[in-house]
Amino acid sequence: MLLAGLGLPAAAQESPPSAEASDPVALGWMQGFPPPPERIIGQPDADYFSFPKLRWTVCHFRELLPTRRVSRGLGAPRALAEAPDAGIDAVTFTPLGGGAPMTWAASLAANYTDGILVLHRGRVVYERYAGCLDEAGMHGAMSVTKSITGLLGEILVAEGALDETARVATILPELADSAFGNATVQQVMEMTTGLDFSEDYADPDAEIWAYNAAASPLPKPEGYEGPRTYYEFLATVEPEGIHGEVFGYRTVNSDVLGWLIARTTxxxxxxxLSERLWQPMGAEQDAYFTVDSIGTPFAGGGLSAGLRDLARVGQLMLDGGELDGERLFPEAAVARIRQGGDRQAFARAGYSNLPGGSYRGMWWVLHNDHGAFTARGVHGQALYVDPTARMVIARFASHPVAGNAANDPTSLPAYQALAEYLMQRE
Amino acid sequence: MLLAGLGLPAAAQESPPSAEASDPVALGWMQGFPPPPERIIGQPDADYFSFPKLRWTVCHFRELLPTRRVSRGLGAPRALAEAPDAGIDAVTFTPLGGGAPMTWAASLAANYTDGILVLHRGRVVYERYAGCLDEAGMHGAMSVTKSITGLLGEILVAEGALDETARVATILPELADSAFGNATVQQVMEMTTGLDFSEDYADPDAEIWAYNAAASPLPKPEGYEGPRTYYEFLATVEPEGIHGEVFGYRTVNSDVLGWLIARTTxxxxxxxLSERLWQPMGAEQDAYFTVDSIGTPFAGGGLSAGLRDLARVGQLMLDGGELDGERLFPEAAVARIRQGGDRQAFARAGYSNLPGGSYRGMWWVLHNDHGAFTARGVHGQALYVDPTARMVIARFASHPVAGNAANDPTSLPAYQALAEYLMQRE
Known part of the structure; x- marks a missing residue:
């Protein structure tokens, strides 16, 4: 099963069906009482996160798996100001790697966008839904979850509750004998730990499969002898290389951070997340995490939330933790993220679509002219913050290809073009 | 797994630990990262609904099972007016069957109450939480779910969308060869169907076990050949006796009603439930249902909700479907329920704690001087409406004994005493 990561882009090797042709409503998944057998996506169904089924599943994880709520509390939501801009659809950009110019409107279907919301100066200038999502629905944030976990971690660091120079084993003795034990909290948060852990889904021997098996909240197969929870698995991760030298994007770091946060607080x-963000920011929906067999939230990828609430987090990042004149967390938490991580360690990893970038507090920092930084999740999830343009973009998608390299060419330059359009408009 | 029903009162044969001694917070269930092994209630854990674990589980079904949301929508909740009455704790009553007089306050611990809220003339006069619950939490409603499903059914009947005189097979041809096929919708809603179906949990051959197995959303055991969903199971129920003659409290009727509702609407x-009640009544929390392997909500017992939202449903029942001068559903839907079902058919079933009562629209009608009617769920769940006293009581509990006969002696007369107190106070 599941969620740790990257899915299987097998279907994408040929040309996958278009957004329109793979629309989950048009395909009729789970419609009817009961749905026709060939249109059921149920549990257990090893196939539920394959394309095009995943275009339904991204909005319905809780119907397939045990989950833990992120409460919004009981009060009224804080309203988002609306200032729709009819010109945005016509904004034009050139995809990365060349090709014909494309409009913003056309990029949405090209990227199998399920929902996209743009805030400019705190007001909603653009909001669209498609596929399985509407404004009252929720969508899997996938690895955008990591950045939310990372923000909580940076808040604790900024408040002095979590020492980023501490070795992990001093906080989590259970990890003393694992690769994490002698890594610092900061190395975990920047993902520069040296781990013998592969997230290559194409490799059947990759450790990510064992991680998924340990993480599943469903009964283990007969004869299964491996770890049965996130925590048990994390204690088995072996070292490889030297901490601090190379950026390595591995989900287990986020779950170690989740554990550090839980032990600390x-x-x-x-x-x-409910106490520090969802309640005080006036979220309009609860959110939730998928969990393992002992209820541990999947800090590396298990969050589902409403698009508008994800955008609220982005606005808080843009405003350095302030909302309506009230400070929700120290500005230093965002400042650390914006400052970025070790760019040399990042460069050694060779991420071709984010040249010159870095990773800090589990956010991707572009180090571009606008100082943009972003949360990213497989199949096109994104929370993109451009401080110069005072623009936040929250985006849920169900692209057939897991890796964001498939949608970066028609999303990153679109974000930049939109930023320029909004700045020019001012 | 389960939830269809009644749990296993084995622990109650001896004297079970008191509410204080079995308090789930004091016992430390699921506290810690990870919790100590002997304090884990995880999935799969065949034991998770045994006492005292169930005192934790009733607030955490979604962490153990796949669920489907009942959305409250995105707006602000409608506030409940508050008018606390400090005199209620001292209200005194004599338990059914005699015994020493007891105060209202003492009855709460005696009944392992997790949350209780009293509305009088639409205002909150009393609200208390204990055990696993607080005002921002949710709790399993168990068979109170049936009454919510029943209300939806009566609304559709009152609106003419569902014909209560129709034979079930004319709406659900899949049930033509089952016991339900030639029963009327009304017989289903009054549970006077003649079914070869036992809900006696003490009998290992009772059909309820096969129902639970079919209903589980978890992978079926190796070699399992039975039905795999609620719908598949319902089609296998055999007839016994004659429809309309005897009241028989069987959960499968509620799930047939849930199916009738789904096919009709x-x-x-x-x-x-979200469209007709949760959104228009201004619920302050989402609610949710547990589901089977194809996402079918458990209409007979799967609802979890906040206490205050359950109370809002009760107030709507009291006010005949009106809220703040707005009509949410036809008054006839409540009038049918208050009028009651076939009292002779009910008497033949021999429910000793509700003498002279009946069952209509999946509500228990007391036919007492106050015209009270109530929703009831195992382990002490209740939504009690007293139209004469203009009183609504919503109650969640985790009594060690499943059957309400164990808590009726210290709850039903307490409700009556409180009604008299509130009327006298006026």
């Missing part, structure tokens, strides 16, 4: 990531 | 019970 006495709250699960789900509960802390 | 094109919406699952979860979605219809």
């Amino acid at each position: 006495g709250r699960s990531v789900a509960d802390l | 094109g919406r699952s019970v979860a979605d219809l």
Whole structure:
């Protein structure tokens, strides 16, 4: 099963069906009482995160798996100001790697966008839904979850509750004998730990498969002898290389951070997210995490949320933790992220679509002229913050290809063009 | 797994630990990262609904099972007016069957109450939480779910969308060869169908076990050949006796009603509940249903909700479907329920704690001087409406004994005493 990551882009090797042809509503997944057998996506169904089924599944994880709530509390939501801009659809950009110019409107279907919301100066200038999503629905954030966990971590660091120079084993003795034990909290948060852990889904021997098996909240197969929870698995990760030298994007770091946060605060990531962000920011929906067999939230990829609430997090990042004149967390938490991580360690990893970038607090920092930084999740999830343009873009998608290299060519330059359009408009 | 029903009161044969001694917070279930092994309630854990673990589980079904949301929508909740009455704790009553007089306050611990809210003339006069619950939490409603499903059914009947005189097979041809096929919708809604179906949990051959196995959303055991969904199971139920003669409290009727509702409206019970009640009544929390392997909500017992939202449903029942001068559903839907079902058919079933009562629209009608009617769920769940006293009581509990006969002696007369107190106070 699941969620740790990258899915299987097998279908994408040939030309996959278009957004329109793979629309989950048009395909009729799970419609009817009961749905026709060939249109059921149920549990257990090893196939539920394959394309095009995943275009339904991204909005319905809780119907397939146990989950833990992120409560919005009981009060009224804080309204988002609306200032729609009819000109945005016509904004034009050139895809990365060349090709014909494309409009913003055309990029949405090209990227199998399920929902996209743009805030400019705190007001909603653009909001569209498609596929399985509407404004009252929720969507899997995939690895955008990491950045939310990372933000909580940076908040704790900025408040002095979590020492980023501490070795992990001093906080989590259970990890003393694992690769994480002698890594610093900061190395975990920048993903420069040296781990013998592969997230290559094309390799059947990759450790990610064992991680997924350990993480599943469903009964283990007969004869299964491996770890049964996130925590048990994390203790088995072996070292490889030297901490601090090379950026290595591995989900296990996020779950170690989730564990560090829980041990430090006495709250699960789900509960802390509710207390520190979802309640005070006036979220309009609860969110939730998928969990393992002992209820541990999947800090590396298990969050589902409403698009508008994801955008609210982005606006908080843009405003350095302030909302309506109230400070929700120290500005230093965002400042650390914006400053970025070790660019040399990042360069050694060779991420061709983010040249010159870095990774800090589990956010991707572009180090471009606008100082943009972004959360990214497989199949096209994104929370993109451009401080210069005072623009936030929240985006849920169900692209057939897991890796964001498939949608970066028609999303990153679109974001930049939109930023320029909004700045020019001012 | 389960939830269809009644749990296993084995622990209650001896004297079970008190509410204080079995408090789930004091016992430390699921506290810590990870919790100590002996304090884990995880999935799969065949034991998770045994006492005292169930005192934790009733607030955490979604962490153990796939679920489907009942959305409250995105707006602000409608506030409940508050008018706390400090005199209620001292209200005194004599338990059914005699015994020493007891105060209202003492009855709460005696009944392992997790949350209780009293509305009088639409205002909150009393609200208390204990055990696993607080005002921002949710709790399993168990068979109170049936009454919510029943209300939706009565609304559709009152609106003319569902013909209560129709034979079930004319709406659900899949059930033509089952016991339900030639029963009327009304017989289903009054549970006077003649079914070869036992809900006696003490009998290992009772059909309820096969129902639970079919209903589980988890992978079926190796070699399992039985039905795999609620719908598949319902088609296998055999007839016994004659429809309309005897009341027989069987959960399968509620799930047939849930199916009738879905086929009639094109919406699952979860979605219809959101549209017809949760959104318009201004619920302050989403609610949710547990589901089977194809996402079918458990209409007979799968609802979890906040206490205050359950109370809002009760107030709507009291006010005949009106809220703040707005009509949410036809008054006839409540009038049918208050009028009651076939009292002779009910008497033949011999429910000793509800003498002279009846069952209509999946509500228990007391036919007492106050015209009270109530929803009831195992382990002490209740939504009690007293139209004469203009009182609504919503109650969640985790009594060690499943059957309400164990808590009726210290709850039903307490409700009556409180009604008299509130009327006298006026």
